[in-house]
Amino acid sequence: MAQQDITQQRYTDGKPNLRRFHQARWDEPINFELSREGQRGVLVPEVEEEIKDQVGDVLATLPLTVRRKAPPRLPELSQPQVLRHYLRLSQENLGADLNIEIGQGTCTMKYSPKINDQLAGHPKLAELHPLQDEDTAQGILEMMYRFEGMLKEISGMDRFSLQPAAGSAAIYTNASIIRAYHKSRGEADQRDEIITTIFSHPSNAACARTAGFKVITLYPGQDGYPDLEALKAAVSERTAGLLITNPEDTGIFNPRIEAFVEVVHEAGGLCVYDQANANGILGITRARDTGFDLCHFNLHKSFSSPHGCGGPGGGACGASEALAKFLPVPLVAYDGEKYYLDYDRPDSIGKVRPFYGDAPVVLRAYAWVMSLGAEGLREVAEIAVLNNNYLLNRMLEIPGLSAPYAEGKRRIEQVRYSWETLTEETGVHSEELGIRAADFGVHYWTSHHPFVVPEPCTLEPTESLSKDELDEYVAIVSHVTGEARTDPELVKTAPHNSTIHTIDHSPLDDRSQWAMTWRAYRRKAGGA
Amino acid sequence: MAERKKLGLIVNPVAGIGGRVGLKGSDGAEIQRQALKLGAVPQVLNRATQALEKIGNIDWLEIITYPGEMGEDAAKACGVEPKVIGSIKPGETTAEDTRKAARDMLRQGVDLLLFAGGDGTARDVYTAVGENLPALGIPAGVKIHSAVYATNPLSAGELAALYLKDRIGDLHEAEVMDLDEEAFRQGVVSAKLYGYLKIPFRTSLVQNLKMPSAGEGASLASIAYDVVEKMEDDWLYIIGPGTTTRAITDELGLGKTLIGVDVVLNRELVAADVNEAQLLDLLKGRRAKIIVTLIGGQGCVFGRGNQQISPQIIDKVGRENIIVVSSPEKLYALGQQPLWVDTGDEDVDRMLTGYIKVVTGYNQRAVRKVS
Ligand SMILES: Cc1ncc(COP(=O)(O)O)c(C=O)c1O
Numbered sequence: 001m002a003q004q005d006i007t008q009q010r011y012t013d014g015k016p017n018l019r020r021f022h023q024a025r026w027d028e029p030i031n032f033e034l035s036r037e038g039q040r041g042v043l044v045p046e047v048e049e050e051i052k053d054q055v056g057d058v059l060a061t062l063p064l065t066v067r068r069k070a071p072p073r074l075p076e077l078s079q080p081q082v083l084r085h086y087l088r089l090s091q092e093n094l095g096a097d098l099n100i101e102i103g104q105g106t107c108t109m110k111y112s113p114k115i116n117d118q119l120a121g122h123p124k125l126a127e128l129h130p131l132q133d134e135d136t137a138q139g140i141l142e143m144m145y146r147f148e149g150m151l152k153e154i155s156g157m158d159r160f161s162l163q164p165a166a167g168s169a170a171i172y173t174n175a176s177i178i179r180a181y182h183k184s185r186g187e188a189d190q191r192d193e194i195i196t197t198i199f200s201h202p203s204n205a206a207c208a209r210t211a212g213f214k215v216i217t218l219y220p221g222q223d224g225y226p227d228l229e230a231l232k233a234a235v236s237e238r239t240a241g242l243l244i245t246n247p248e249d250t251g252i253f254n255p256r257i258e259a260f261v262e263v264v265h266e267a268g269g270l271c272v273y274d275q276a277n278a279n280g281i282l283g284i285t286r287a288r289d290t291g292f293d294l295c296h297f298n299l300h301k302s303f304s305s306p307h308g309c310g311g312p313g314g315g316a317c318g319a320s321e322a323l324a325k326f327l328p329v330p331l332v333a334y335d336g337e338k339y340y341l342d343y344d345r346p347d348s349i350g351k352v353r354p355f356y357g358d359a360p361v362v363l364r365a366y367a368w369v370m371s372l373g374a375e376g377l378r379e380v381a382e383i384a385v386l387n388n389n390y391l392l393n394r395m396l397e398i399p400g401l402s403a404p405y406a407e408g409k410r411r412i413e414q415v416r417y418s419w420e421t422l423t424e425e426t427g428v429h430s431e432e433l434g435i436r437a438a439d440f441g442v443h444y445w446t447s448h449h450p451f452v453v454p455e456p457c458t459l460e461p462t463e464s465l466s467k468d469e470l471d472e473y474v475a476i477v478s479h480v481t482g483e484a485r486t487d488p489e490l491v492k493t494a495p496h497n498s499t500i501h502t503i504d505h506s507p508l509d510d511r512s513q514w515a516m517t518w519r520a521y522r523r524k525a526g527g528a
Numbered sequence: 529m530a531e532r533k534k535l536g537l538i539v540n541p542v543a544g545i546g547g548r549v550g551l552k553g554s555d556g557a558e559i560q561r562q563a564l565k566l567g568a569v570p571q572v573l574n575r576a577t578q579a580l581e582k583i584g585n586i587d588w589l590e591i592i593t594y595p596g597e598m599g600e601d602a603a604k605a606c607g608v609e610p611k612v613i614g615s616i617k618p619g620e621t622t623a624e625d626t627r628k629a630a631r632d633m634l635r636q637g638v639d640l641l642l643f644a645g646g647d648g649t650a651r652d653v654y655t656a657v658g659e660n661l662p663a664l665g666i667p668a669g670v671k672i673h674s675a676v677y678a679t680n681p682l683s684a685g686e687l688a689a690l691y692l693k694d695r696i697g698d699l700h701e702a703e704v705m706d707l708d709e710e711a712f713r714q715g716v717v718s719a720k721l722y723g724y725l726k727i728p729f730r731t732s733l734v735q736n737l738k739m740p741s742a743g744e745g746a747s748l749a750s751i752a753y754d755v756v757e758k759m760e761d762d763w764l765y766i767i768g769p770g771t772t773t774r775a776i777t778d779e780l781g782l783g784k785t786l787i788g789v790d791v792v793l794n795r796e797l798v799a800a801d802v803n804e805a806q807l808l809d810l811l812k813g814r815r816a817k818i819i820v821t822l823i824g825g826q827g828c829v830f831g832r833g834n835q836q837i838s839p840q841i842i843d844k845v846g847r848e849n850i851i852v853v854s855s856p857e858k859l860y861a862l863g864q865q866p867l868w869v870d871t872g873d874e875d876v877d878r879m880l881t882g883y884i885k886v887v888t889g890y891n892q893r894a895v896r897k898v899s
Contacts (some may be wrong), residue, residue: 198894203894220864221897231893233883405864427582427682452860458874504695 016472018479021441024091025499026304031085035075042079092499094443096306100473101377102391102465103437103444105414106201106249108279108301116367120360130355134340140359141339144332147366148316154377155275155295156288157318160329162357163526166204169352170296170315171243174272175211175318176349177294177326178241180427181270184347191240191269197226199405200246202449203273208243224406226254228263234265245274247281249448250459251388251411261291270294270323274317278302278464280413283378293320303365314361372414377472383463384413387470389413391461394474398481403458404453411522414460416453423455427482428491431456435502436483436494440476532590533692536638536661537580537610538629538653539622541597543572543669556620572668573682573838576602576644579666582685589692592636594629597621623652628654637779640728642666642688645683647706650674652706653708654723662699663725666689673832674823675702676725679864683841691728700744700809701771701786703823705833721769721787721823721833746856748772752779756795757849757890764810765792766845769833772853776819789836804838811841817849818842822886827862829898831870831882839873847879853887859894866899 047055059067070256077085101109119125128137148160150199160234163168175194182191194208197218211257221227226248242264247253254260261271273287287295299305299314307313319327329348330341339357346392372380392415395401400422403415419430433455434444447456484491495501515521542560580602583589589612593599596618603610614632616625626645630653633641640662644651646669653663665677666684689695701724708733729744752775759765767773769787777784780795788801789808799810800889810816822829829852830842842850852867869880885893 117573169650216885216895217888218895219859219897222864222866224864227895227897230883230897234885234895283660424680424682447623450856450860452863454863 001145004038018440018476019472021439021497023094023438023441023498024088025443026088026092028085028088028092030363030476031075031077031082032075034081034085037076038075039078041077041082042367050507053078053143060337079179087094094438094441094500097216099442100469101443102461102467102470102473103434103442103447105209105251105309105460106218106277106448107297108277108413108460108461108462109307110279110301110304110465112304112306112364113368113371114365115484117306118366120363125359125363128359129242133391135338138339139361140330141335142364143339144357144359145339145367147333147362148332150366150369151297151316151318152488154278154282154286155297155318156286157295158288158321159319159324159327161319161331162314162362163355164296164317164352165358165361166313167201167274167296167298167301167315168207168405170317171203171207171272171274172211173239173315173317173349173352174294174296175208175213175243176352177317177323178215178270178272179211180326180347180349182324187268191238193238194240194243195234195269197245197248197253197262198450198452199250200243200245201228201249201274201276203276204245206241213240214238220405224404224409225252226260226394228256228259231263232259235263235269237439239264239269241270241272243272243274245275245276246457247412247414249414250405250416250453251414251460253280253412258290265291272296272516276301276384277413279460280381280388282373282381282399284381287318288320293323294318296398299361299365304368305361305364312358312361314358314365316357330356332356338376344453380463381413384461386413387461387465388413389464390467391459391470393472393473400476400481413462414458415459416447417459418453419455419457422481422484426484426488428488430457432494433457433477433480433484434492435500436480436491437476438500439495439497441498442473442476531818532588533640534590534592534636534638535583535692536630536633536635536636536641537591537599537689538626538641538643538645539572539576539593539594539597539602540626540649540652540668540794543645543649544575545572557621571880572644573597573605575666575668578681579604579607579644579678579688580608580643582682583689583692591875592633592638593644594625595631598625598629603746613827616775621697623648626652627656630661633657633660640664640688642684644668646670646672647674648727649703651706651722654725657725659724661726662691662728662793664691664727671861673705673707673823673826674794676704676727677835687728698729698745699726701725702727702729703833705769705823723787724771725745744855744857747857747889748775749779750892751853751855751887752776754887755853755894756780756812759792759795760805762795762815763793763796764814764816766816766818766837766841767792768837770821770841772820772821774856776853786809787833789834803836804841807836807838807841808844811844812868815849816844816845817847817851819851819853821836821853822862822867825861827867829867829869834871839876841869842871842876842880843873850880851887852884854894856888856892856894859886859888859896861892866897868899 014082123254128140144162147338151160164173179188192214193216194203194213195216208215218230219229246257248346264271270293273292273295274293278297279302295318297316298317325347326349328351329345330343333342346396389410392411400419402418404418423429430446437444445458447458545560586608587593591603591608593603593610593612594614595612595616597619598616600610602610614629624648635656642664643649644666650665664684664687667677668683674743702780704722706720706722755776756779767790782797784790785801791799791802820829820834822831869877871877881898883895883897884895888894
């Protein structure tokens with residue numbers, strides 16, 4: 001048989017074709033199933049008698065309570081088996097280094113420069129211990145101090161805590177500060193309502209509830225923008241504060257944001273700006289200049305630290321001068337000679353997490369800002385917005401797609417699209433399009449809660465991608481929607497070239513089947 | 529092999545016939561004749577076929593239906609040989625045929641009854657089977673105010689398939705509404721809530737990998753908990769119809785007339801299924817609050833299905849004492865559509881417009897505009 005020259009298939013009439021992607025698909029068991037008695041990796045030699053005599057029984061120095069009675073039941077595997085296992089699993093991943101990662105909108109999946117990972121892995125950082133004496137950790141403390149300075153400049157706020165490890169943890173922290181503030185004025189019982197908008201990230205409503213507040217949610221007005229009149233109807237002497245994302249998860253920037261802040265301040269509430277995703281406004285607008293009292297940034301989004309499949313991240317909380325005293329302890333401080341951890345903060349809400357912030361996350365973010373400079377940060381925002389609006393225009397060329405709310409207007413850094421028309425015409429759902437898109441090697445995501453936009457899809461290109469890459473992504477989505485029209489079964493039975501399987505989601509809607517813990521699982525599954 | 533599931537199918541052959549020729553409805557033989565004379569072509573067969581096709585490969589299913597235009601034709605159009613029961617006079621079917629067919633389906637023990645039509649058809653199905661049979665509407669009529677209809681034939685087919693394949697287990701009571709057609713043709717809108725059918729229900733518009741949702745049931749329980757916790761002694765609570773409000777009486781351990789208005793005082797039921805006059809009587813010398821929900825899919829708060837709570841009563845109770853309850857899911861489904869009222873009294877309507885706080889869960893409110 002003649003050799004096939006696949007390079008011949010990359011172009012048609014000088015135009016690139018879709019990549020012929022095919023992902024590894026292993027029927028890989030879990031490592032406990034691979035275990036066979038007696039299989040093992042490298043055997044570490046026994047300690048020589050001489051050393052034993054000198055050192056004594058090391059284990060005996062550990063308290064009884066932390067000593068195992070029996071060895072752990074780990075799977076027994078050889079080293080090459082372990083390597084193969086994890087390499088295979090990694091091949092089944094549509095990770096950020098493999099695909100054109102714009103399909104996880106709201107998450108700001110920008111490129112995380114590898115050199116910053118190398119810095120974070122450097123022994124000088126990796127071997128630090130958080131309980132080490134401050135005198136021996138001056139380097140990282142200085143870096144945290146300087147990084148705080150950068151965040152102050154970016155937001156206009158007066159102090160920052162780097163302690164919370166995620167955006168939601170930061171929102172919870174800010175909600176706790178709101179309560180501490182009203183308590184300090186003797187109004188904590190009266191002011192128990194937090195206002196948010198339906199398209200603010202759902203962490204805002206959720207964290208306000210977790211912190212014990214009542215939540216009032218505003219819906220967009222007829223023009224698709226957050227509704228100022230609704231806010232006016234919502235505020236009262238019960239208002240504790242406003243938790244708001246801007247631009248919202250739809251990518252829409254609230255043009256009346258200053259009036260929002262004013263209305264809430266007049267009612268006696270505080271205003272918190274969820275800037276988890278600040279990618280479209282870095283160097284362009286500042287939370288404090290708009291009048292906000294508190295804000296937070298996700299270092300694992302806007303500041304390029306990787307998301308790490310859910311952590312560790314960084315949710316840096318910023319406060320105005322008046323509220324800084326409530327920030328979690330300790331804060332990193334400098335006395336002119338020495339950096340130190342300041343625990344002497346009597347009004348602080350306390351700790352929201354052990355230690356002072358995730359050092360490798362802060363280091364990556366710091367390195368990223370240093371590599372860009374102030375001008376560079378602004379350029380990041382400009383390119384992110386430009387990329388997004390280019391993508392928006394290209395995407396809307398695809399029949400069956402719309403960008404509901406404030407239609408026809410530009411967006412900031414992301415868009416929540418709707419395939420409602422396509423679904424009505426073809427019966428193919430947004431999620432099915434996403435699974436088929438994986439066959440072409442790209443990730444595509446629908447939406448998180450609340451499910452207000454029908455058949456949603458949320459894209460955020462960030463500044464990291466080139467026009468060619470955006471075009472390639474659009475070509476894939478366009479191709480898949482074309483298939484939805486000509487051969488819907490092909491889309492509905494996807495994946496064909498990728499590792500993922502379709503999953504039965506119905507248990508997700510069934511409380512009796514949920515299990516958040518192993519114990520709950522055993523109870524609900526009818527076991528012990 | 530597992531026993532085949534049974535799907536009942538009823539097509540109202542004259543559904544929708546009035547719409548295209550501007551007749552605002554299709555009920556009554558006279559209107560139907562007039563429509564045909566005006567050149568109306570029945571679309572309902574098409575729409576029923578679309579829904580059936582969406583169910584896909586039907587080998588695992590037995591379709592039970594009525595002869596000819598009442599279902600047999602639609603099944604055959606997608607290449608299925610249905611089990612045909614009952615008898616009709618072709619070209620002269622009536623509402624009674626729909627009712628008879630629905631009763632027969634119940635007797636045949638179908639797992640789900642799929643029916644194509646409009647509000648009148650839903651009402652006939654409801655009259656025949658009540659809440660004893662899961663049912664779902666394929667929208668084909670001129671008037672679709674009832675929440676028992678899927679948004680289009682494709683989604684009706686899809687929902688039916690998911691339910692029959694045991695992929696969704698939730699049933700949800702949805703409103704059967706109908707207009708007074710005689711009044712409607714004269715330009716007067718007046719709608720009535722006739723009851724509820726049990727329909728398969730998928731909580732989320734998209735199914736999402738990340739976010740489990742407890743379903744509407746959990747929202748209703750959470751709303752009920754909120755309202756009951758905040759109930760005050762010696763206030764009269766006038767509780768409007770619906771499943772959302774019924775969750776509140778459930779929380780109180782009281783019974784509820786689903787389509788009627790009930791009255792609670794100090795956590796006890798003091799009157800059930802009251803009319804306007806009885807309400808006025810009860811209101812004498814008492815402070816009261818009204819608890820109502822909106823109608824799914826259309827957002828009406830007062831004036832559809834709860835006319836017992838008349839403008840006079842609303843006026844007496846006062847705007848600040850009206851508690852509107854709705855699951856977040858019901859609000860999402862409205863999209864950008866505002867809530868509305870049509871009490872029949874312009875002043876009261878005007879008083880009710882503006883922004884209201886809807887109770888959406890325990891300590892959760894949504895601000896929505898009433899227009
Ligand atoms: C605007 C916004 N706020 C808050 C969060 C929550 O952040 P995290 O996932 O780190 O808890 C996100 C994350 O998606 C977000 O986009």
